[in-house]
Amino acid sequence: MIPINKKIILGVTGSISAYKTAELIRLLRKEQFFVQVVMTKAAKEFISPLTLQALSGNPVLENIWDTKEGNGMEHINLSRTAQLILIAPASANFIAKLTHGIADDLLSNLCLARKCPLLIAPAMNIEMWENPATQRNIVTLKQDGVVFIGPEHGEQACGEIGFGRLVNLDTITLEALKFSTNQSFKGIKILISLGATVENIDPARAITNMSSGKMGVSLAKAAYILGADVTIVAGKTTEPIPDGIHTVHAQNHIEMFAAINKNIDNQDIYISAAAISDYLPFVNNKKIKKTETTISVTLKKSEDILKAVASKGNIFTVGFAAESEDLIENAKEKILSKNIDLIIANLIHESMNQSMAKVTMINKNFEILDLPKSEKKEVAFKIMEQIHKTYSKEVLNEHNS
Ligand SMILES: Cc1cc2nc3c(=O)[nH]c(=O)nc-3n(C[C@H](O)[C@H](O)[C@H](O)COP(=O)(O)O)c2cc1C
Incomplete structure (x- = not known):
């Protein structure tokens, strides 16, 4: 009954809370997930790919033009074999790109070319979160079937207090398990x-x-x-x-x-x-x-x-x-x-x-x-x-x- 060897693509984008992804990988692996990390260029400014590679046990991918991996069609192959794409943390910029179907890097290509569920755990400053542009994007993505986890209310890296914090990692892990498990109790x-x-x-x-x-x-x-x-x-x-x-x-x-x-x-x-x-x-x-x-x-x-x-x-x-x-x-x-x-x-x-x-x-x-x-x-x-x-x-x- 517990999911074993479920493959998850863990997208990491340019947010100050990207350091939390290291711990999230540990929690996901504890739950038997095979974790394939894909980072945006900006995410690499916040946490080293080496750290995430060591923790996930898999090479971290970022470059869509890298021909060394697979058959050169990684921009669509990876999400075809995954049960789930989880973006944690998801930046305001990445959410905006998803809303408009922009595919200008590996992670956004994978999201556009997916058949599996997409879970988004946003993390950003309260003003970015409350900006009407971000809120409009979220409404559109939810209508498209994208699932949002958080953000939560609390103290932010900038010192402000409000919505925008990455939701706690146990909650993200629980949602990832839910979306990769047979829903035998659905409706009960x-x-x-x-x-x-x-x-x-x-x-x-x-x-x-x-x-x-x-x-x-x-x-x-x-x-x-x-x-x-x-x-x-x-x-x-x-x-x-x-x-x-x-x-x-x-x-x-x-x-x-x-x-x-x-x-x-x-x-x-x-x-x-x-x-x-x-x-x-x-x-x-x-x-x-x-x-x-x-x-x-x-x-x-x-x-x-x-x-x-x-x-x-x-x-x-x-x-x-x-x-x-x-x-x-x-x-x-x-x-x-x-x-x-x-x-x-x-x-x-x-x-x-x-x-x-x-x-x-x-x-x-x-x-x-x-x-x-x-x-x-x-x-x-x-x-x-x-x-x-x-x-x-x-x-x-x-x-x-
Ligand atoms: C120090 C610093 C912290 C940032 N933190 C966040 C953040 O928490 N959330 C966010 O949406 N953007 C944040 N940004 C802005 C993004 O990094 C920027 O929009 C970037 O283009 C996102 O790229 P990506 O979506 O491709 O990862 C931050 C920028 C800096 C310089």
Whole structure:
């Protein structure tokens, strides 16, 4: 499911943020992309081709008149064999050239002669970005099917603050993965709750749990890459959430329930990967004083959010079971008591708060699938594959009955 050996043409143009391309190449290669860098003449003023060549592992191309490479038709050959052209950073000048179909160097020729998608990550000074000429060009290119990533708002190299900064590199990498992966979840809406809840005992203290949110974020990324329309409801997590995924933050059980209720309508699938407190403390309005030798905290059972969503009956529901023992029995019991479609069961000592996970998936018919222990990122794609199979089967059954 994860794209392997996808070929990407990474265009680099004359922007001050061209130095960031070095790190972007590293991230793309980590995701198994074959990266062919093509620079404009101006880009070489900002970063050395040698650096990008060393990082990409391929000769950097710039000169359209160079006959040494291939059959001398590199201005069209390269983009024919690529799955994607990504321009990062894209200068105002290059965007203007693209808009008018100008092809006066290798990179602009490749863009004009392409059949694959074109992603543009602009980077420029705020005045250049807001200039009506640039804005007109962007509208035209979007109408032509070109996809823009950013720019983002923030402090710029010139010291000004505003739109024009190159969007963060993880977001660019995520989009590149999306545009080079089979969109099996296209048109499917998925809500994923993730992370831990934090329940106050008093204004300074709280009860929480060991969930890092890593599995949930990995699932959200996998779903997004596979084309789903993803909404995240995030509790406490140590894992960065990509900017491109719509996210609502929730601190505790009450906020998480409210956020899920608000966003659940029209969703096709709900994945409950959050570790939500099963028991809630009664909150003291003032800080508890350190006077007694022992104190006790009374907890009351909280409402089961997953069960409440499943009871609506029109959403495919996926739950997690993190157990210390009797994994399969406990997971099966959860399927029945919550009336959910699929459960992902894992032993706490094998998965929680770790970068790897070993999970077992069980469906409503109690069919069991063991996934091998691997990085959560890989496990997430395998889980999404199974969700897709089971969900498609159920939707087809509904249509046929
Ligand atoms: C120091 C410096 C920084 C620049 N930074 C940017 C930038 O961030 N974005 C941009 O669109 N142009 C920037 N420019 C202007 C472009 O480099 C210039 O328009 C160039 O012709 C772009 O060529 P290209 O589109 O072929 O790469 C900068 C120029 C200089 C001298």
